[in-house]
Amino acid sequence: MNYARTLLAVATLAGTASIAQAAEEVNVYSYRQAFLIQPLLEEFSKETGIQVNLVTGGSGLLERLEHEGRNSPADVLLTAEVGPLYDAVQRELVSPVESEVLNSNIPPQYRDPDNRWFALTARSRIIYASKDRVDEGEIKTYEELADPKWKGRICTRSGKHTYNLSLFASMIAHHGEEWTEQWLEDLKANLARKPQGNDRAQVKAVKEGVCDLALGNSYYFGKMLTNEEQPEQKEWAQSVNLVFPNQEDRGAHMNISGASVTQYAPNRDNAVKLLEFLSGEQAQAIYAEVNYEFPVRPDTPRSDLINEYMGDFKADAINLQELGPLRTTASKLVDKVGFDN
Amino acid sequence: MRSDTAILTCNQPRLPRPHLTGWYTLAWGIALVVALPVLSVFYLALFPDENIWSHLASTVLPVYVITTIQLVVGVGLLSILAGVGSAWLVTLCHFPGRRLFEWALLLPFAVPAYVIAYVYTDLLEFAGPVQGALRALFGWETARDYWFPEIRSLGGAIAMLSLVLYPYVYLLARAAFLEQSVSLRDASRVLGCNAWQSFWRISLPIARPAIAVGVSLVSMETINDFGTVDYFAVKSLTAGIYDTWLNMYNLGGAAQIASLMLVFVVLLITLERKAREKQKQFHSADRFTALEPYRLHGWRAAAATLFCLLPVVCGFVLPCGLLAWYASGYLDQLWSEDFIGYASHSFTLSLTAAVVSIVIAVVLAYARRLFSERRSLQFAVRFSSLGYAMPGAVLALGVIIPLAAFDNSVDAFMRSHFNLSTGLLLSGTTFAVVMAYVVRFLAVSTGAVDSSLSKVTPSMDMASRSLGQSASGTLFRVHLPLIRGGLLTALLVVFVDCMKELPATLILRPFNYDTLATFVYQYASDEMLERCSLAALLIVLVGVLPVILLSRSITNTRQQA
Numbered sequence: 001m002n003y004a005r006t007l008l009a010v011a012t013l014a015g016t017a018s019i020a021q022a023a024e025e026v027n028v029y030s031y032r033q034a035f036l037i038q039p040l041l042e043e044f045s046k047e048t049g050i051q052v053n054l055v056t057g058g059s060g061l062l063e064r065l066e067h068e069g070r071n072s073p074a075d076v077l078l079t080a081e082v083g084p085l086y087d088a089v090q091r092e093l094v095s096p097v098e099s100e101v102l103n104s105n106i107p108p109q110y111r112d113p114d115n116r117w118f119a120l121t122a123r124s125r126i127i128y129a130s131k132d133r134v135d136e137g138e139i140k141t142y143e144e145l146a147d148p149k150w151k152g153r154i155c156t157r158s159g160k161h162t163y164n165l166s167l168f169a170s171m172i173a174h175h176g177e178e179w180t181e182q183w184l185e186d187l188k189a190n191l192a193r194k195p196q197g198n199d200r201a202q203v204k205a206v207k208e209g210v211c212d213l214a215l216g217n218s219y220y221f222g223k224m225l226t227n228e229e230q231p232e233q234k235e236w237a238q239s240v241n242l243v244f245p246n247q248e249d250r251g252a253h254m255n256i257s258g259a260s261v262t263q264y265a266p267n268r269d270n271a272v273k274l275l276e277f278l279s280g281e282q283a284q285a286i287y288a289e290v291n292y293e294f295p296v297r298p299d300t301p302r303s304d305l306i307n308e309y310m311g312d313f314k315a316d317a318i319n320l321q322e323l324g325p326l327r328t329t330a331s332k333l334v335d336k337v338g339f340d341n
Numbered sequence: 342m343r344s345d346t347a348i349l350t351c352n353q354p355r356l357p358r359p360h361l362t363g364w365y366t367l368a369w370g371i372a373l374v375v376a377l378p379v380l381s382v383f384y385l386a387l388f389p390d391e392n393i394w395s396h397l398a399s400t401v402l403p404v405y406v407i408t409t410i411q412l413v414v415g416v417g418l419l420s421i422l423a424g425v426g427s428a429w430l431v432t433l434c435h436f437p438g439r440r441l442f443e444w445a446l447l448l449p450f451a452v453p454a455y456v457i458a459y460v461y462t463d464l465l466e467f468a469g470p471v472q473g474a475l476r477a478l479f480g481w482e483t484a485r486d487y488w489f490p491e492i493r494s495l496g497g498a499i500a501m502l503s504l505v506l507y508p509y510v511y512l513l514a515r516a517a518f519l520e521q522s523v524s525l526r527d528a529s530r531v532l533g534c535n536a537w538q539s540f541w542r543i544s545l546p547i548a549r550p551a552i553a554v555g556v557s558l559v560s561m562e563t564i565n566d567f568g569t570v571d572y573f574a575v576k577s578l579t580a581g582i583y584d585t586w587l588n589m590y591n592l593g594g595a596a597q598i599a600s601l602m603l604v605f606v607v608l609l610i611t612l613e614r615k616a617r618e619k620q621k622q623f624h625s626a627d628r629f630t631a632l633e634p635y636r637l638h639g640w641r642a643a644a645a646t647l648f649c650l651l652p653v654v655c656g657f658v659l660p661c662g663l664l665a666w667y668a669s670g671y672l673d674q675l676w677s678e679d680f681i682g683y684a685s686h687s688f689t690l691s692l693t694a695a696v697v698s699i700v701i702a703v704v705l706a707y708a709r710r711l712f713s714e715r716r717s718l719q720f721a722v723r724f725s726s727l728g729y730a731m732p733g734a735v736l737a738l739g740v741i742i743p744l745a746a747f748d749n750s751v752d753a754f755m756r757s758h759f760n761l762s763t764g765l766l767l768s769g770t771t772f773a774v775v776m777a778y779v780v781r782f783l784a785v786s787t788g789a790v791d792s793s794l795s796k797v798t799p800s801m802d803m804a805s806r807s808l809g810q811s812a813s814g815t816l817f818r819v820h821l822p823l824i825r826g827g828l829l830t831a832l833l834v835v836f837v838d839c840m841k842e843l844p845a846t847l848i849l850r851p852f853n854y855d856t857l858a859t860f861v862y863q864y865a866s867d868e869m870l871e872r873c874s875l876a877a878l879l880i881v882l883v884g885v886l887p888v889i890l891l892s893r894s895i896t897n898t899r900q901q902a
Binding site: 027033034035036053054055056057058059060061063064067068069070071072073083087090158160162165194195196197198200204205208209210229230232327328331332335336338340341 | 396404468484574576670737742745762765769847850859863864868
């Protein structure tokens with residue numbers, strides 16, 4: 001009797017388990033904040049009938065994925081930058097995806113050479129220059145930031161921030177480690193204050209006269225210019241010109257947000273569908289627009305704001321997978337020159 | 342009169358040995374499970390991707406260490422000043438507002454450090470209203486025209502952390518002052534001490550164990566803080582842990598720094614314990630005699646009021662006022678179904694964790710009392726509460742590792758024997774989150790329970806046991822009723838701490854599961870505090886209610902003569 005009951009219970013459990021699997025779903029571990037991706041995920045569910053389950057978090061999701069191992073429910077990894085994607089590739093937590101759709105939607109410099117990650121949006125790390133105190137054309141390249149004429153006139157956030165590390169890694173890729181160390185040292189000498197705050201705070205500092213040049217990601221400009229909740233941010237944005245550096249040579253440094261399909265994805269097909277959806281025309285337009293980023297799919301119409309202020313510019317075509325290992329070097333250089341001290 | 346003459350020094354009599362080893366086994370079992378996450382971090386430390394120490398030592402390590410020491414010492418001193426000073430004033434003096442301050446001084450405790458840091462930056466930075474008003478007043482124009490303290494600095498971080506952490510010291514110091522024998526104080530007055538001397542020679546030395554517990558909690562919270570130091574660009578050891586982990590892809594190296602930090606904390610705590618090893622204090626019977634407060638008049642009364650007012654206004658009224666102002670634009674959020682869901686998640690998780698944490702703390706503390714001669718158990722219990730000194734995200738990894746290992750072994754076993762996959766049973770469930778909370782805040786509950794229990798004289802145990810009560814019976818009929826004030830304190834503190842906890846919640850939570858703290862994080866991390874100010878305010882308010890209730894019950898322990 002008891003035995004039969006146990007059997008029944010096990011059978012029921014097994015039954016519910018298979019029903020749960022039958023219901024179409026896809027599980028996402030995301031480094032991107034929920035409010036940025038939720039509208040898109042809902043659209044995906046509406047279109048395909050596949051339910052999206054989401055955990056968002058900062059550092060640590062990769063470790064969760066790693067230790068859950070074969071039993072991990074996660075299908076898709078969404079990130080706000082290339083760092084965790086590179087890390088996931090190194091630790092073999094994600095798998096290659098062979099998809100004609102993804103390959104044709106996303107240009108080669110925006111995906112891993114072995115198709116283990118795909119960029120979904122891009123932004124440029126640009127120079128914000130004071131309209132009042134910096135002439136147009138007075139600064140044109142990242143290299144010139146080290147020129148002593150900018151002494152005491154540059155603001156930036158911590159050198160350890162992922163966006164700065166990504167830029168520094170690209171400097172190492174183009175000029176070598178020794179050269180970059182000197183460049184960082186000279187840049188450090190030009191800083192108006194100890195690195196602090198976020199990207200917006202640097203533009204604000206330009207508005208306030210603390211410094212004349214600031215390093216920042218391009219999308220913050222859109223976020224500030226349209227900020228109805230804190231209208232004073234519009235003034236910050238209006239006080240600066242946008243400089244896309246190195247237009248005459250390699251182009252402006254880009255960083256990305258992106259996605260991977262996990263190694264043991266239980267709903268692998270759905271995961272690929274989600275990535276294809278996110279690289280599709282409609283999603284690309286929304287995805288980029290929400291955050292004033294650039295779509296990676298070349299034929300996507302850009303928002304008016306982006307067209308008006310950023311126009312066409314030349315982007316550095318280096319593959320971001322190459323920069324992965326250089327970030328560690330960049331991080332050590334930042335320590336070495338005492339950039340944040 | 343030497344300052345330590347007030348302390349009763351005696352050897353603790355041996356407690357009767359219980360016949361059953363149930364308590365012993367139970368305590369060991371719990372201590373081991375709770376220690377698993379910390380042990381996991383030690384395990385990670387064994388496998389660094391490369392040796393980071395030569396790089397760190399030659400570059401930033403000195404900065405990290407010095408900054409961390411400055412931070413801990415600064416926050417510790419400020420917390421002692423504000424916490425002990427105000428606790429003594431409201432317990433032993435009579436001045437305007439005293440009744441109000443009794444509970445109001447606890448309020449800042451409900452404010453998360455990352456929220457207060459954000460609010461004060463808004464207020465005090467160049468573009469903020471304070472500097473704006475000063476510029477308008479004096480006709481200054483740019484930042485180069487005048488000097489104003491930089492909020493994003495080491496000093497700023499010390500101020501922010503002290504404002505929200507001093508209540509630990511206040512809470513424990515006040516409980517200790519309330520428990521102090523009136524006759525000791527009366528004796529000191531008869532012998533010619535004034536209020537000030539009586540404080541230095543009697544109250545303070547007797548309250549030292551409680552204050553020490555408070556300060557060590559404050560220090561550990563300070564050491565493991567990441568939100569505030571990151572926002573203010575203060576390079577502490579915790580910042581170094583994150584940098585090594587995420588920027589240098591060296592988790593093992595990061596775990597080494599975290600482990601080293603733990604050793605540092607253990608050293609501090611051990612030193613403090615050694616320093617007061619010889620002291621043993623027990624309640625005498627006159628605890629329920631009403632205290633006759635010192636009556637303060639004139640400028641002394643005004644100074645006392647101001648002294649208590651300052652931390653309350655800076656730590657609670659001002660930041661919450663600003664949050665409320667932001668939130669007024671988003672009131673409609675409050676009624677959304679999602680929002681109610683977040684609040685109930687926060688509440689149930691925190692309450693569950695608080696109750697579990699107290700039960701565990703009682704078992705551990707009582708087992709230590711029963712088996713005070715078993716050094717290994719004493720050590721195991723102390724070790725199990727080390728989670729508090731680890732940054733939340735690192736501790737979360739320590740929770741993931743044993744849980745996932747357990748799940749995967751069960752799964753493998755079931756697969757091979759029954760051809761049935763059980764998948765992940767505990768990982769990615771609320772169990773993992775509650776476990777993280779319990780491990781992280783066990784130091785808080787054991788600290789409070791231990792210090793209450795240690796004041797119950799062993800003669801109580803002996804009387805109860807010789808009257809035929811078992812060890813368990815003694816606990817339930819004698820100790821628990823005696824220390825219920827201390828238990829409530831512990832419950833409250835852990836509850837509020839859990840409400841505020843962020844990094845471990847983020848990493849460990851199930852799919853589609855938000856709490857108030859994670860909701861705040863998603864906007865605050867994108868520099869949109871306005872949009873989540875209502876949730877931030879709610880974290881504070883939910884934390885405030887039990888604060889007030891509890892404060893009353895602590896006061897009542899003294900008044901029900």
